[in-house]
Amino acid sequence: MRHARRNVQRFARFAAIGGLVCGGLMVSQAMASETSAEPDRPGAVSQAADMGRGLVSELGTERxxxxxIGADGRPMVAVTDEEAAADVRRAGAGAKMVEHSMSELRSATATLKNSPRVSGTSWSMDYANNQVVVRADRTVSADEWSRLTKVAESIGKSVRMERIDGTYTTRLNGAEPLFAGAGRCSAGFNVTNGRADFILTAGHCGPEGTTWFSDTQGTQQVGTTTDVEFPGTGDYSLIRYDTGTVLEGPDVVAVGDGQGVRITGAADPAVGQKVFRSGSTTGLQSGEVTGLDATVNYPQGTVTGLIETTVCAEPGDSGGPMFADGTALGITSGGNGDCDNGGTTFFQPVTKALDTLGVQLAADPDAAGGRQASPSARDDNAGAGNDADNGAGAAVPPGGASTAPGGVGSVETVPEGGTDDDASSLVARIGEYRNLGPGLLVIAGSLIALVAIQIRMERGRRQYRNEYSQSWG
Structure with missing residues (x-):
């Protein structure tokens, strides 16, 4: 009986030691993933994306x-011949051989666009799987799905069909900080044309002439919508600030809890890139870019040229900013799902909106040290912030100051000695350090078990010695 008890104790001790080893490995792997320098370094993703786009441009749409962006942070390029693959690898990028060229994928999307419109559907290019993915929400009937499937079959294997949960809707209503008779939205980015200052937000938020307020009572007027594109080739609009509005911190977007991120430029995202979105309903959320040049058939009409992501959004988040490393990337348009169950959210690319509207991101020369917000920005083109009730959405409230470029800081004060690396990594670490939890729990549990086993074994030895000395006098 005693030998059996010893065997059980030995087994338990080995299991606890094994738990310590496994927990240590879990923590080390989590730390390695969080401290990997290259993929997470501010600018590294942009450089990788630029390299990939440059290779695609050089080799052409037939090859x-x-x-x-690959899992290791390097750019990946889909190629159709070995010579192109060799060129890509020599440049330092990864190459994947595929069957369909970009020309074929674009031809597929053109066929889909010219087919009868079906509300509740979308399509985008899945570069990694070399397909155009067509998705239909629950509002699409069986007959409509059948007709769309026949169109896809006529195109060939370059098209993949998927059904999704929920419905595709624009994310209007239900939140602050912008209120109007048409509904409520989130402000996006502050922009300027050199003569006046504007809020860049979603086009579906309201038609031209819509008057916006920062409070539900309609007493604090913000401005009026002057330019709108929706539906069609985009989902963006300009809200011109009222004359005489003078605010600070025009280059900051709020991310909730009194925090803000300073935006210093605009760019196009890359598939596989990690991005953040701020909205006045759900605050700061993160996800990944899964597709570009997406088309969505909303109930109000079709919108083309959007960014497809895994970031969640809910009603009221429309128009809110999407960004990464202090770079403006998109404006929240719509999607399906919510932030409890996840879903797909589409964004209007900022670069196209800026170019089409003839505006540029507003800069704060004092906070940026004279640095321009974009290559075409001028120091005297400072815009104005938005009077947000809950601090999530676009610019900081009146009087708010900006923080380090791309960094997280208080909208009331500028962090001392903040750097791009420190600030931009802070947002990412909010979610990533939770990866350490499971490993630490395993280590703690194993230590407790090991101590308990050791105490029990020591008690057993003492009891045995006492019994032995008594039996032998």
Whole structure:
């Protein structure tokens, strides 16, 4: 009986030691993933994306089929021949041989666009799988799905069909900080044309002439919508600030809890890139870019040229900013799902909106040290912030000051000695350090078990010695 008890104790001790080893490995792997310098370094993703786009442009649409950011942070390029693959690898990027060229994928999307419109559907290019993915929400009937499937079959294997939960809707209503008779939205980015200052937000938020307020009572007027594109080739609009509005911190977007991120430029995202979105309903959320040049058939009409992501959003988040490393990337348009169950959210690319509207991101020369917000920005084109009730959405409230470029800081004060690396990594670490939890729990549990086993074994030895000395006098 005693030998059996010893065997059980030995087994338990070995199991606890094994738990310590496994927990240590879990923590080390989590730390390695969080401290990997290259993929997370501010600017590294942009450089990788630029390299991928440059290779695609150089090799052409017949020999390539898109680019994306790989799991290791390197650019990946889909290629159709071995010579192109060799060129890509020599440049330091990864190459994947595929069957369909970009020209074929674009031809597929053109066929889909010319087919009868079905509300509740979308399509985008899945570069990694070399397909155009067509999705239909629950509002699409069986007959409509059948007709769309026949169109896809006529195109060939370059098209993949998927059904999704929920419905595709624009994310209007239900939140602050912008209120109007048409509904409520989130402000996006502050922009300027050199003569006046504007809020860049979603086009579906309201038609031209819509008057916006920062409070539900309609006493604090913000401005009026002057330019709108929706539906059609985009989902963006300009809200011109009222004359005489003078605010600070025009280059900051709020992310909730009194925090803000300073935006210093605009760019196009890359597939596979991690991005953040701020909205006045759900605050700061993160996800990944899964597709570009997406088309969505909303109930109000079709919108083309959007960014497809895994970031969640809910009603009221429309118009809110999407960004990464202090770079403006998109404006929240719509999607399906919510932030409890996840879903797909589409964004209007900022670069196209800026170019089409003839505006540029507003800069704060004092906070940026004279640095321009974009290559075409001028120091005297400072815009104005938005009077947000809950601090989530676009610019900081009146009097708010900006923080380090791309960094997280208080909208009331500028962090001392903040750097790009420190500030931009802070947002990412909010979610990533939770990866350490499971490993630490395993280590703690194993230590407790090991101590308990050791105490029990020591008690057993003492009891045995006492019994032995008594039996032998």
């Amino acid at each position: 390539t089929a898109g680019t994306w």
